[in-house]
Amino acid sequence: MRKDEKSYHILIIEDNLGDNILIEEYLTENILNPKLIRADTFQSAKVLLENRSNTFDIIFLDLSLPDLSGEPLIVGVLNLAVDTPVVALTGFSDLDFSIKSLGLGISDYLLKDELTPIILYKSVIYAIQRRKFTDQIQKSEKRYSDLFQLSPLPMWVYDLETLHFLNINKAAISHYGYSDEEFLAMTILDIRPQEDAEYVLNLISDTRQGHKVSQKSVSRHKKKNGELIFVEVTFNLLIFNGRDAVMVLVNDITERAKYVETIEKQNQTFREIAWIQSHVVRAPLARLLGLVNLLESEIPNVKEESLELIQHIKNSAFELDEIVRDISKKSEQIEPLDKNEI
């Protein structure tokens, strides 16, 4: 059989010289050139593992060493090993404990009495490959977790049934003022003004029954300091730790709403001015125009120069009338803002 030519850095923590030699022999049967380093106590292993210049692809660990054994040994080595897979070497008497040790984070366990070159080799390959694979998953999970945690917009996940917050990102914590723990102890109703509770519950009930609910809405939220904010909320349903949950993305539009309100107020004033132009200013003007019209009818009785003056008054009044009409027309073009478009 062709030997594996990759260079494996292997740490063997084992105090029994005979077992040590056996493992070495078995390993070299399938691996061309394994870099083997031995430690016969926990302390010496610790020194090796704490030295940053040493990197290992895999660690074989005898579960009973002169200075430490059992669970404390496993925990100690796992802490030092960080990401390196640890395979336990054990006798029949320790079988139950070996199985339990998998739960502590051991990659695999091998019974010394059943050790063969091929089992040992398989264990090395398997542990290393599996570690690479779980590393990838962890990195991927971290990437998604970062997307959630580092989002500049507040986000959270809540339980669709209990309405409790399940996960909250940093932006939400800094924006709303509640700590992570405080959030986790609250339901989504706690960040709503009380009078909105019924509306929220109706919406949730529709969502639970699978009714199509608009996935974007504008709501009022309450910060820890009691300040009310207007937010645009986007949400999606998801399964979170096996629970039906809702993920929410929040965009605070309070400033925008204030801005719109100011514009609305100004427009209202404009419309009032328009009304004054159209009705109030024009009333005396219309009267003036009527008077001029009446004066003209008296023409046979008025002198030539007075007639010229009447004509001037008439022209001025018409000019003013045109101006009022222009202003009135322009101000009528101010339309109320469509809030949905903002």
Add this chain to the structure above:
Amino acid sequence: MKSEIILVDDDEVLLVILEKMFQKVSPDTKLRLFSSGMEALDHLANSPITGLNRFLLLDINLKDLSGWDFLNELADRNDTYSKVILITSSVSALNSEFAKKYTSVIGFFEKPITFEKIQRILEQIREI
């Protein structure tokens, strides 16, 4: 035909102008002048219904009640004999649209009321 026209406008000067204009154009027309919408309504309520139409020139923006309130009151009274020509100093197009809702309204004129408009008002009244 001798007709009576009731003028309702809170602008006293305008009432004088209208009175003079009617006198020139149609000296036979009897005029009744009211600067208060309430008084005009009282007058209508107290004058016996003769089966003949009564014509009103009504300003939309009265101080005591709006022209619309005036029209609503006429509708509430089931007064089908009072025919109203609205006059307004407003240049807003909305008013004339709104006025179409009232069956009692037979005309709509924008101020200033000129001799020419008075002729048209009289024509409109003759047609009814």
